[in-house]
Amino acid sequence: MVDKIIENEIKEAEKLNKEFKEHSVAEFFKKNKQMLGFYGPVRTLTMVVHEYVTNSLDACEETGILPDIDVKIDELGKEYYEVTVTDNGPGISQENVGKAFGKLLAGTKFHRLIQSRGQQGIGCSGCTMLSQMTTGKSSKIITGQKGKKPISLEIMIDPKSNSPKITNFKELEKQFQGTAVQAKFKEVIYRDSEQGPLEYLKRTAVANPHCQITLRDPSGQKITFKRTSTKLPEASQEVKPHPKGVSADEILNMAKITKARTISGYIINDFDRTGAKSLEEIRKKVNFDLNKDPAKITWEEAEEIAKAFKSIDFIAPSTDALRPIGEDQIKNSLYSIVKPEFLTVLTRKPAVYSGGFPFQVEIAIAYGGEAGRVLTDGTKKFEIMRFANRVPLPFDAGNCALTHAVQGIDWKRYGIKDAENSPMTVFINFISVHIPYTGAGKQSVADEEEVLEEVRLALMNTGRRAGIYISHKKKDEENQMKRKMFYKYIPEITKALTEMTKTDESKLKEQMQKLVLEKLQLDEAKDKEEMEKLEEQMKNDDKSSFVETKKKKVK
Numbered sequence: 318m319v320d321k322i323i324e325n326e327i328k329e330a331e332k333l334n335k336e337f338k339e340h341s342v343a344e345f346f347k348k349n350k351q352m353l354g355f356y357g358p359v360r361t362l363t364m365v366v367h368e369y370v371t372n373s374l375d376a377c378e379e380t381g382i383l384p385d386i387d388v389k390i391d392e393l394g395k396e397y398y399e400v401t402v403t404d405n406g407p408g409i410s411q412e413n414v415g416k417a418f419g420k421l422l423a424g425t426k427f428h429r430l431i432q433s434r435g436q437q438g439i440g441c442s443g444c445t446m447l448s449q450m451t452t453g454k455s456s457k458i459i460t461g462q463k464g465k466k467p468i469s470l471e472i473m474i475d476p477k478s479n480s481p482k483i484t485n486f487k488e489l490e491k492q493f494q495g496t497a498v499q500a501k502f503k504e505v506i507y508r509d510s511e512q513g514p515l516e517y518l519k520r521t522a523v524a525n526p527h528c529q530i531t532l533r534d535p536s537g538q539k540i541t542f543k544r545t546s547t548k549l550p551e552a553s554q555e556v557k558p559h560p561k562g563v564s565a566d567e568i569l570n571m572a573k574i575t576k577a578r579t580i581s582g583y584i585i586n587d588f589d590r591t592g593a594k595s596l597e598e599i600r601k602k603v604n605f606d607l608n609k610d611p612a613k614i615t616w617e618e619a620e621e622i623a624k625a626f627k628s629i630d631f632i633a634p635s636t637d638a639l640r641p642i643g644e645d646q647i648k649n650s651l652y653s654i655v656k657p658e659f660l661t662v663l664t665r666k667p668a669v670y671s672g673g674f675p676f677q678v679e680i681a682i683a684y685g686g687e688a689g690r691v692l693t694d695g696t697k698k699f700e701i702m703r704f705a706n707r708v709p710l711p712f713d714a715g716n717c718a719l720t721h722a723v724q725g726i727d728w729k730r731y732g733i734k735d736a737e738n739s740p741m742t743v744f745i746n747f748i749s750v751h752i753p754y755t756g757a758g759k760q761s762v763a764d765e766e767e768v769l770e771e772v773r774l775a776l777m778n779t780g781r782r783a784g785i786y787i788s789h790k791k792k793d794e795e796n797q798m799k800r801k802m803f804y805k806y807i808p809e810i811t812k813a814l815t816e817m818t819k820t821d822e823s824k825l826k827e828q829m830q831k832l833v834l835e836k837l838q839l840d841e842a843k844d845k846e847e848m849e850k851l852e853e854q855m856k857n858d859d860k861s862s863f864v865e866t867k868k869k870k871v872k
Contacts, residue, residue, distance in 0.1 A: 355447055358506035360712055365400055366514045368440035369498055373404035378550055380407040384528040392535040396504050403497040408462035418445050418458055419472045419481025448500040449473050456500040461493040507535050512711045520702055520709035526650040545649040550640050556750055557589040559634040560626035562673020569619040572611040581607040590632040599625045636667035636675040638750055647681050655742055658685030661782040665775050670767035676749035680775040682783040689740035697740035704746040710760050717761035719745045722772035731784030
């Protein structure tokens with residue numbers, strides 16, 4: 318009996334071993350495409366446009382080219398569309414085009430600390446995979462580099478090996494520099510809505526004033542967002558990891574690829590803000606020789622280094638690698654596209670989150686004009702435009718730290734009594750060498766305490782400025798209504814008084830007008846005094862906020 322039980326267990330084990338399979342990253346994302354943001358017909362189409370456009374922007378900027386991006390969306394059938402995106406970038410080499418469009422997690426950014434739009438190397442390859450999953454068709458690519466013949470090809474992904482399958486490769490005789498990709502997608506829908514491709518491209522243009530974007534939608538309508546600046550963003554710089562932001566695992570992995578010959582050399586050369594003084598402190602806190610070969614470091618030793626890093630006071634990480642849009646560029650862009658009647662913009666000084674990642678926040682509040690979210694009935698609502706490294710985040714707003722910071726502001730304190738129903742747009746751009754996204758879809762920023770605080774302080778500052786303008790506007794409207802009301806009833810009042818007092822009507826009317834004018838002037842002077850007090854209070858609050866933030870960082 319026992320032998321039979323053992324025999325059955327052996328058979329079951331052998332069966333399990335036969336069923337055990339190793340899966341590639343492509344197979345994983347094929348079954349879990351929602352993790353890339355590909356779920357819901359409207360969202361999926363917007364995410365496809367997002368991935369292609371982001372890739373084009375990065376390619377142009379990295380080579381000093383002012384981006385011209387054309388997006389064409391054609392409806393081929395019910396929930397069936399073809400997307401074509403063309404840019405004037407540097408093009409892709411024959412050696413790398415397969416990796417760029419046909420290999421997941423292949424790219425130049427994932428392993429580097431550098432401010433960039435994409436981070437994971439999934440985007441364009443994810444679109445190639447989605448196209449073949451929903452239509453069974455390959456994606457078409459044309460790309461040309463300066464001084465070389467352009468090439469055309471069709472590409473699919475082999476999910477088992479996570480590798481590109483290239484067909485119909487050929488060289489072209491025509492002149493072309495840049496990259497054009499054309500792919501078909503089913504189970505998607507084009508909608509002219511807040512989360513549709515048009516709104517996404519509009520917001521991309523707002524945060525990238527140096528870019529010109531043209532969209533030809535399924536109806537044939539052509540919309541162009543012209544560039545408002547010819548100034549390219551400065552090239553991003555790669556930074557070394559800060560000791561406060563690394564774990565034992567990262568220390569161990571970095572040690573395997575360092576060029577340093579000793580652990581002490583590895584610490585000084587491969588980490589930001591480390592030197593002889595900090596090295597001496599680390600030497601006292603670890604129980605092994607720092608002259609050891611880094612390739613031979615053990616897990617326990619890596620943990621000792623990580624613990625020592627946490628206990629030492631290092632200089633704050635370098636913020637030179639951060640590249641904000643700039644207040645003037647944001648102003649020009651918003652005035653051109655959103656056309657507000659009032660606009661205030663603020664760029665906060667760089668800060669640090671999680672001990673080792675530098676970041677910066679740019680905030681703008683636009684009021685009136687075309688600001689705000691337009692509903693189907695034409696009314697305006699409060700609108701939040703969220704960005705991470707200039708990339709719009711149209712989805713997952715409820716899970717995002719940027720949204721939470723806005724929701725945490727008491728707008729009534731700044732004279733904005735009904736913010737939800739105000740024609741107001743809040744623009745937030747969060748920039749960092751490492752965006753703490755909450756998922757692979759890259760649509761919401763995690764609730765890092767330092768990030769929330771910086772956004773909150775920036776919103777308080779810009780909120781006061783907006784509040785002063787809105788209060789001025791409301792007071793002016795109230796005074797105009799008073800003026801109209803008083804002058805409307807003066808003739809009737811003077812006529813009645815004339816009959817009662819037998820006084821000259823014209824003189825009485827003149828006296829009444831004089832009294833009304835004096836009353837209005839007194840009210841206006843009082844309003845002006847209140848506004849001046851509010852402005853002075855705003856200046857003092859700004860100073861106290863700065864001091865409060867400074868103290869917090871020192872601790």
